[in-house]
Amino acid sequence: MAQRKLYIGRKVRELREAHKTTQASFAERIGISTSYLNQIENNQRPVSASVLLALAEKFQIDIGEISQGDGDRMLSALSEVLNDPLFENIAFNQQELKLVSQNAPAFARALIACHEAYRRNGEQLASLDDTLGHGSAIAEPTPYEEVRDFFHFVDNYIHTLDLYAEKLAVELGIGERDTNASLSAHLEKRHGVRITRADPGETILRRFDPKAGVLFLSPYLPLATRNFQTAVQIAELEMEAEVGEIARRAEFRTAEALEICKMGLRNYFAGALILPYQAFMATARSLRHDLELLAAHFGASVEQVAHRLSTLQRPGHKGVPIFFARLDRAGNITKRHSAAKLQFARFGGACPLWNVHQAFETPGRIIRQLAETPDGVRYLCIATEIAKGSGGFAAPHRRYAIALGCEVAYAQDFVYADGMEITNRTAFDPIGISCRICERTACQQRAVPPLKRRLMIDKDVRYPLPYRIG
Known part of the structure; x- marks a missing residue:
């Protein structure tokens, strides 16, 4: 198989500019000519292995990270x-x-x-x-779409917030002591804020009264959600300047998008505080990414754990590349992020052959699937259903399915790969990203024809689909 040529001109140029050096001196330092460096930076020539090694040696960079490209x-x-x-x-x-x-x-x-x-x-x-x-x-674009794209293109990783959350988590002993007690004590000791139960009739998760110094939490919240909402309040009290600056730099079109982004950044900090980067990643590896064991260890929910796994994108210290999504029963993707090659469609629903849809049929169970996308990349896919209630027999219960997975090259890092035929190509289900961009011509679950393909109609022959794809 021919080796893939690597064009990373923009990254090389950014590295040179970060060190405030000219092309001539930068080229001399890595042992190439100035003209060769100029061609590399303009993506006119690929980067050779020797140049990659020189960059790693002279500038202490991670070869895998810079060669991954954008x-x-x-x-x-x-x-x-x-x-x-x-x-x-x-x-x-x-x-x-x-x-x-x-x-x-x-x-x-x-x-x-x-x-x-x-x-x-x-x-x-x-x-x-x-x-x-x-x-x-x-x-x-709607404000939510603007914010969704903001997080998407920063790899769902916010370095400043992640580092501060990790430092605070170490101070509080998150992962070693009772998370709820640690967060509550910190909130009261540093900010004079006490936590109490909200009125059972209030349809809220969290309400803060800054004048009284009281945080009201719904009495119906499970412990993991109480921890998360407490951490969100800590973010609001300690990180508002950083949150505001990050959101302002994104230059959103509307004030609504700005506020939604700030809410998302506070939530990001809360997740990073409850599941601190280094400790969480080390525990995830030792437990082979067992969602339920990780949730129990950190006092978090399975959804919080799954989402956090997809954000482990710290430069030079990345976790397993994972995709994560949350779907409702109609197939709408309400959360999405992928650090893997699999990318979710920006329009339309998810592939009906994906096992995430089956999760609604088996509540309380984690189901597994080996899947292959049209580009030939194979994945281990994990899905489970989650339910969220707000208290009382008559109260509505929201039901979602969450899905995560990785390329099969990383499957052995997951307990869910045990007993599966990951070396048997016939064991993989053919899935797509979205019907409108999927090139599979023989899929009987297709909802709409693929774009830019000719349709053939035969009035005398009826196939499972009313057309054939040319």
Whole structure:
């Protein structure tokens, strides 16, 4: 198999600029000519193994990290955009897309944003909304979509908040002592805030009265959720300046997006405090990523643990690349992040062949699946159903399914791989990302035809699908 050529010009240029050195002196330090360095930085030539080793030796960088490139996440989003019939008369090859995503990420994000606006306008027209024409016809991303993309493109890892949360967790003995007692004592000792039960009739999870110095928590919350909400309050009291600065630097279009991002950043800090980076990653490895054992060890929920595993993206000290998603019963993806090659579609639902949908049929159980995507990458997939109630017999209960997984190269790091035929290719179920961009022609579960493919209709022959894909 031919070795993949590595184009990481933008990363090399950023490394040189971070050290405030010229191309000539940088090239001399790693033992290459200035013209070769210039070609590397402009992605005109790939980086050789000897150059990679020189970069690692001279600048103490992680070879795996710099050679990984920026590609998978941005490339996936860009590929989906350019698969739209809008671009059907324009041919793009994979190398061109890689060059754009690696060398001009701001341009790629702008194109993705333009395509989202185009899609929303099309959906408005298709729905024949009565208000169309009476207001603005320009579709903009919703505040939640803006914030979703912000976290997506920072790898769902916020270094400043993660480091502070880890430092505080060590001080409080999180993972070694009772988490609830430690968080409550810290809140009262440092901030003079005591925790009490909210009125059973209140439909809240958390309510803070700053004047009285009282944090009210719903009496119906499970312990893991109480811990999380207490940690969110600590974030609000101790990290508001950092949270505000990170959110402002994102330059959101609306005040709503800014506030939603700040809420997300507080939640991020809370998760990082309850599940501190180094201790959590070491425990995850020793327990082979057993979700239930990790939850019990840290006083967290299975969902909190699964989500945290997908955020272990600290430079130079990354965890297993994991994808994570939460779906409702209608198939809507309400949370998503992937540090693996698998990237979730930005439009449409999830593949119906994915085992996450089966989780609703087996509440309380963790189900496993070996799956292969159309690009030939194989995964170990884990899914389980979770329910969230708000108290009382008549109270509504929200039900979700969460899913996480990794490429099979990392499967042995998971207890869930035991007894599965990970070396048997026929044991893998063929799944896709979304029907509209899936190239599988023989899938009988297909909901809509793939984009940019010709459909063949035979009035005399009826297949499971009413068309064949050309």
